[in-house]
Amino acid sequence: MQISIDIDKCCGAGQCVLAAPEVFDQRDEDGIVMLLDADPPAGQYENARQAAAVCPAAAIQVRQ
Template sequence: MRVTIDQEKCVASGQCVTSAADVFDQRDEDGVVVLLNEHPPAELAADVRQAAVVCPALAIQIED
């Protein structure tokens, strides 16, 4: 799995962090998503997929 984010699309809702805090974080100054792990382990795959689904801006892309 490879995760990419589009910080330009991000609306800083924080849903990704709630779903997968080991993979996503937010910048302190504006809340925009920060990718912590581009290749998360398999045990986090379901959480990462959930983060992509709940992202209101569709700023998370996943490649298998």
């Protein structure tokens, strides 16, 4: 699995962090998404997919 983010699309809602805190975080200064692990272990795949699905700005792309 490969994950990428488009920080220009991010609106700082934080749904990704709630869905996959081991994969995503937010910058303190503006809440924009930070990718902690672009190639997470298999145990995080479902959480990463869920984070992409709930992102209101569609800023997260997940590829198998």
